[in-house]
Amino acid sequence: MLFLLIRRGLRQHLASTAVAVLLVALGLGLVVSVWVVRAEAEQSFTRSAAGFDAVLGARGSKLQLVLNGLFHQEASPGNITAEDYRQVKALPMVDRAIPIAVGDNFHGVRIVGVDEGFFQDLEYAPGHAYAVEPGGRPFTFGRQEAVVGSLAARQLGWTVGTTFHPFHGLDYNPAAQHDEVFTVVGRLAPTNSPADRVIWVPLEGVQRMGGHDPAAFSELSAVLIRFKPEAKAAGLMLDTRYNRKGERLTLAWPVASILADLFAKFSWFEDALRALAYLVAVVAGAAVFSSVYSSMSARRRDLAILRALGAHRGFLIAAVLGESAGIGLLGCALGFGLYAAIAATVQEILRTRIGVLLEPWAWNPVLVWGPLLMFGLSLAAGALPAWRAYRLSVAEGLSPLS
Amino acid sequence: MDPTPALIIRDLLKSYPAPGRGRTVVLRIPRFELEAGQQAAIRGESGLGKTTLMHIIAGILEPDSGFVEVGGSELTGLSESRRDRFRAERLGYVFQTFNLLQGLSALENVMLGLAFGKGADPGAAMAALERVGLASRARYLPRQLSTGQQQRVAVARALANRPCLILADEPTGNLDAARGRRIVQLLRESAAALGSALLVASHDPEVLASFETVIDLAGLNLVAPHEEEV
Numbered sequence: 163m164l165f166l167l168i169r170r171g172l173r174q175h176l177a178s179t180a181v182a183v184l185l186v187a188l189g190l191g192l193v194v195s196v197w198v199v200r201a202e203a204e205q206s207f208t209r210s211a212a213g214f215d216a217v218l219g220a221r222g223s224k225l226q227l228v229l230n231g232l233f234h235q236e237a238s239p240g241n242i243t244a245e246d247y248r249q250v251k252a253l254p255m256v257d258r259a260i261p262i263a264v265g266d267n268f269h270g271v272r273i274v275g276v277d278e279g280f281f282q283d284l285e286y287a288p289g290h291a292y293a294v295e296p297g298g299r300p301f302t303f304g305r306q307e308a309v310v311g312s313l314a315a316r317q318l319g320w321t322v323g324t325t326f327h328p329f330h331g332l333d334y335n336p337a338a339q340h341d342e343v344f345t346v347v348g349r350l351a352p353t354n355s356p357a358d359r360v361i362w363v364p365l366e367g368v369q370r371m372g373g374h375d376p377a378a379f380s381e382l383s384a385v386l387i388r389f390k391p392e393a394k395a396a397g398l399m400l401d402t403r404y405n406r407k408g409e410r411l412t413l414a415w416p417v418a419s420i421l422a423d424l425f426a427k428f429s430w431f432e433d434a435l436r437a438l439a440y441l442v443a444v445v446a447g448a449a450v451f452s453s454v455y456s457s458m459s460a461r462r463r464d465l466a467i468l469r470a471l472g473a474h475r476g477f478l479i480a481a482v483l484g485e486s487a488g489i490g491l492l493g494c495a496l497g498f499g500l501y502a503a504i505a506a507t508v509q510e511i512l513r514t515r516i517g518v519l520l521e522p523w524a525w526n527p528v529l530v531w532g533p534l535l536m537f538g539l540s541l542a543a544g545a546l547p548a549w550r551a552y553r554l555s556v557a558e559g560l561s562p563l564s
Numbered sequence: 565m566d567p568t569p570a571l572i573i574r575d576l577l578k579s580y581p582a583p584g585r586g587r588t589v590v591l592r593i594p595r596f597e598l599e600a601g602q603q604a605a606i607r608g609e610s611g612l613g614k615t616t617l618m619h620i621i622a623g624i625l626e627p628d629s630g631f632v633e634v635g636g637s638e639l640t641g642l643s644e645s646r647r648d649r650f651r652a653e654r655l656g657y658v659f660q661t662f663n664l665l666q667g668l669s670a671l672e673n674v675m676l677g678l679a680f681g682k683g684a685d686p687g688a689a690m691a692a693l694e695r696v697g698l699a700s701r702a703r704y705l706p707r708q709l710s711t712g713q714q715q716r717v718a719v720a721r722a723l724a725n726r727p728c729l730i731l732a733d734e735p736t737g738n739l740d741a742a743r744g745r746r747i748v749q750l751l752r753e754s755a756a757a758l759g760s761a762l763l764v765a766s767h768d769p770e771v772l773a774s775f776e777t778v779i780d781l782a783g784l785n786l787v788a789p790h791e792e793e794v
């Protein structure tokens with residue numbers, strides 16, 4: 163009977179119930195989105211560093227090197243020589259060193275030149291190496307062939323056998339088409355990393371593209387470096403060598419810390435979003451209070467009737483708190499739906515534009531304390547109306563007296 | 565017939581805070597009894613304390629002093645929660661304004677009469693509706709029923725827990741004469757069928773005329789005009 167009364171009570175004031183539920187949902191959706199998207203974005207960016215510990219490039223911004231080398235964003239701060247690459251590759255603490263060359267695109271999709279090491283058991287995540295999907299093969303060095311990332315293939319509609327003319331520069335300019343014709347020989351198996359968004363070609367394919375400066379034929383945009391696990395001080399040693407003592411190159415290391423700095427730059431925005439989320443949560447609490455309070459006031463007589471029929475005061479408290487709990491529960495359920503929609507949208511944007519895969523349902527404490535906060539706020543909002551119901555005088559509630 | 569009286573009142577005193585200071589005495593009843601299964605009406609104009617008396621008998625209000633026993637159970641001295649329980653299990657109450665919950669169907673309203681005592685039982689509630697001839701309207705909301713039908717639902721709710729005493733406070737106050745007669749007849753027949761005592765408070769001459777026993781509250785209640793208790 164209690165649940166029937168709660169259900170009917172909520173339905174009797176459908177408009178105010180709906181507004182309160184929506185506000186609770188909005189509050190929860192925002193709180194969870196702000197916390198999870200922020201934490202997940204940073205973690206997924208770090209995951210997308212594909213296991214590389216550092217990026218070596220021309221003197222300049224470390225962040226620019228990381229974004230350019232690992233996320234295929236931004237421009238390269240400059241080139242380094244093949245000798246720089248050979249030297250760093252020869253260091254005993256370096257496990258893998260992958261040279262990359264950028265500078266061309268196809269309709270805005272970046273073309274990245276890599277050496278043969280890219281397809282030789284290079285893992286982008288533990289236990290997952292870059293691989294070409296069945297029906298294709300890795301490109302052959304010395305030929306104008308390409309392996310296309312899965313997202314890029316879908317975006318461009320490319321399959322094995324497709325041919326294309328690259329365009330000069332990182333941004334698409336129809337007037338800057340190269341004469342060379344490349345053929346797609348394989349599609350990279352999805353990695354859920356920025357590698358999915360680019361077209362991979364042999365290193366010299368980019369270096370020796372027609373129109374490029376012949377002096378730069380042997381130059382590279384950057385070298386992606388993975389240290390040997392046992393070389394604990396490798397980063398510090400190379401940091402000293404390139405960043406402190408050297409003047410020509412920059413070692414972007416450690417990648418996670420540089421990415422954390424990037425996110426720190428947006429902390430003001432995150433703070434503003436958090437403040438907004440809290441504000442909406444408080445407004446949601448006020449809406450629940452208003453809804454339950456007006457419902458209780460409008461049903462004062464009903465509550466008095468219940469008491470006259472033998473309902474004890476605790477039952478009235480349960481009925482009123484049940485309404486606010488009902489609003490809280492419905493709001494939380496809807497809030498998770500809203501969060502799922504927000505997260506899916508952000509996930510798709512990050513995946514298609516940066517190649518970073520967000521995991522919105524990965525464990526985060528806000529997935530527990532968020533709904534608890536909103537449910538608690540809803541319950542707290544029902545406390546005063548419940549107290550008024552508890553204090554209700556049956557005789558007065560049943561007035562006018564005969 | 566159960567020899568235990570349905571209602572015993574002794575030396576009942578009830579007052580309310582008066583504007584300013586002191587209290588105004590509204591009821592001073594030295595003695596009043598109703599036998600088991602007895603049916604009686606209380607006559608009294610508005611403001612004489614009929615509803616207050618009904619509320620005290622129902623355990624909704626507490627008297628300042630005195631003794632009230634219903635169906636062998638002493639109400640005075642019981643805690644509020646035990647009076648609630650008593651009201652839910654042993655008493656039926658019919659109000660002038662029906663006091664049905666507008667959001668609940670006729671059947672659900674009758675189930676409310678059982679919910680706080682013996683437990684919500686759709687079968688028993690439907691049986692009570694059948695007793696008042698409204699089984700076919702069980703799913704109707706109060707606003708979909710006529711005033712007479714609404715009062716019959718209220719009667720069914722009061723009868724549902726098979727109470728030892730049924731209180732009806734101006735049960736015909738919101739009905740026309742014909743419907744009022746039918747409701748009183750229904751109350752009397754139903755109470756007799758269940759063996760419940762019936763006490764009807766009214767100032768309607770037609771209602772009062774239908775009872776063999778009519779108690780004049782003015783004669784029962786020994787409150788002097790403007791009596792104050794400091």
